[in-house]
Amino acid sequence: MVQSGSDREATLLGVVQELEQMTGALPxxxxxxxxxxxxxxxxxxxxxxxxxxxxxxxxxxRRIEAGCLSPEEIERMGVTFLQLEKKMAELRAHFGLKExxxxxxxxxxxxxx
Amino acid sequence: xTAVYLYGVVGYPxxxxxxxxxxGDSPVFLVGGPDLAAVASYSPLDLWPIDEAHVGRHEAVVxxxxxxxxxxxxxxxxxxxxxxAVTRFLRQGSRALGSALRRVGGRVEMxxxxxxxxxxxxxxxxxxxxxxxxxxxxxxLRRRMEEERRGARERERGQQLIAELGAxxxxxxxxxxxxxxxxxxxxxxxxxxxxxxxxxxxxxRVGVVQQRFSAFGFLLTGPWPPYHFANGSPDGSVGL
Amino acid sequence: MPERAPESLLERQxxxxxxxxxxxxxxxxxxxxxxxxxxxxxxxxxxxxxxxCSVETAREWRVPGTFPLSHP
Numbered sequence: 001m002v003q004s005g006s007d008r009e010a011t012l013l014g015v016v017q018e019l020e021q022m023t024g025a026l027p028x029x030x031x032x033x034x035x036x037x038x039x040x041x042x043x044x045x046x047x048x049x050x051x052x053x054x055x056x057x058x059x060x061x062r063r064i065e066a067g068c069l070s071p072e073e074i075e076r077m078g079v080t081f082l083q084l085e086k087k088m089a090e091l092r093a094h095f096g097l098k099e100x101x102x103x104x105x106x107x108x109x110x111x112x113x
Numbered sequence: 114x115t116a117v118y119l120y121g122v123v124g125y126p127x128x129x130x131x132x133x134x135x136x137g138d139s140p141v142f143l144v145g146g147p148d149l150a151a152v153a154s155y156s157p158l159d160l161w162p163i164d165e166a167h168v169g170r171h172e173a174v175v176x177x178x179x180x181x182x183x184x185x186x187x188x189x190x191x192x193x194x195x196x197x198a199v200t201r202f203l204r205q206g207s208r209a210l211g212s213a214l215r216r217v218g219g220r221v222e223m224x225x226x227x228x229x230x231x232x233x234x235x236x237x238x239x240x241x242x243x244x245x246x247x248x249x250x251x252x253x254l255r256r257r258m259e260e261e262r263r264g265a266r267e268r269e270r271g272q273q274l275i276a277e278l279g280a281x282x283x284x285x286x287x288x289x290x291x292x293x294x295x296x297x298x299x300x301x302x303x304x305x306x307x308x309x310x311x312x313x314x315x316x317x318r319v320g321v322v323q324q325r326f327s328a329f330g331f332l333l334t335g336p337w338p339p340y341h342f343a344n345g346s347p348d349g350s351v352g353l
Numbered sequence: 354m355p356e357r358a359p360e361s362l363l364e365r366q367x368x369x370x371x372x373x374x375x376x377x378x379x380x381x382x383x384x385x386x387x388x389x390x391x392x393x394x395x396x397x398x399x400x401x402x403x404x405x406c407s408v409e410t411a412r413e414w415r416v417p418g419t420f421p422l423s424h425p
Binding site for chain 2: 367368369371372373375376377378379380381382383
């Protein structure tokens with residue numbers, strides 16, 4: 001594709017980052033060493049929890065949009081999600097995982113909700 | 114124990130050009146016949162490592178064959194225990210392999226990735242009223258809803274792009290394998306099977322769509338061996 | 354690999370990722386004795402990961418750390 005230099009660089013970089021994020025989202029083999037095994041397992045479990053957390057959040061947003069929650073209920077729910085997010089950050093840090101390590105694209109799954 | 118490593122399946126003959134070296138610098142030869150043959154080399158019975166040099170060698174062999182005849186590329190690390198097993202593989206798959214080979218003949222694979230612009234941070238108007246109340250929980254949910262809405266808007270534009278692109282490329286393309294939204298920013302990952310003499314026109318039309326959607330990044334690669342079209346139908350397996 | 358002309362590091366990385374996507378995930382698959390016996394061994398190692406990906410895809414990760422793909 002003929003593109004001017006800096007645009008092309010930005011596109012190349014963006015594509016590399018997205019592809020690496022995808023491959024990073026799949027836990028690597030968990031048999032290498034006890035250390036890595038624990039991290040691999042943590043990654044798998046945290047990825048699933050993160051997926052559920054995001055699905056729940058989406059569900060909550062749907063209900064807010066539908067207008068069936070009072071301001072107090074919204075605030076309470078928001079605080080819960082906020083705490084859940086903090087807890088996840090702690091767990092990630094504990095296992096030496098970055099945010100993008102658990103990044104699951106909801107993609108088509110998002111449409112199922 | 115020695116095994117046979119497979120690079121691709123071709124119609125048979127003519128013989129291969131001499132001097133093509135496969136994995137482990139082992140010479141590449143043809144097994145099979147009379148209608149189909151596998152391009153192969155001898156190899157230890159063990160999986161080859163996944164790194165740039167080894168995967169690159171597999172790809173280089175396939176591309177070397179592609180230069181003088183149609184080829185169905187094999188997946189990396191396709192090993193069989195001996196030449197008889199290769200002949201059996203060719204015989205058992207002869208109908209499917211033959212028809213796939215006819216489909217890819219005279220055509221190449223072109224790859225296209227389309228990248229959406231990085232998400233902005235501007236406020237999104239029209240949020241539900243209760244979200245305007247102050248409070249850390251409500252603030253959090255408002256931020257999340259803005260993200261969702263921005264994402265939805267990007268997605269809509271991406272879908273429009275995919276539709277326009279599809280309509281414009283359709284007359285030039287024999288087959289396509291489309292993977293939309295593999296990640297939030299990767300609007301489209303696509304492979305197209307394009308006749309040799311249409312590659313220039315294909316590039317041009319992709320350029321037209323790129324100008325219409327200039328905020329998106331377009332990355333066109335190829336020509337590739339027809340990896341995405343080597344089997345009966347484009348599959349939807351997990352990939353990059 | 355296509356467009357072999359002088360490549361920047363980024364271009365080389367993209368070419369590699371694009372090549373891997375094709376060579377590891379696509380192409381004709383042999384379902385032979387050897388593949389199966391290798392897969393059996395792999396199945397034991399891979400375990401839980403099968404939840405998320407196929408054996409073929411899982412096998413991509415058998416050599417950790419040698420690749421720009423992985424973040425060791």
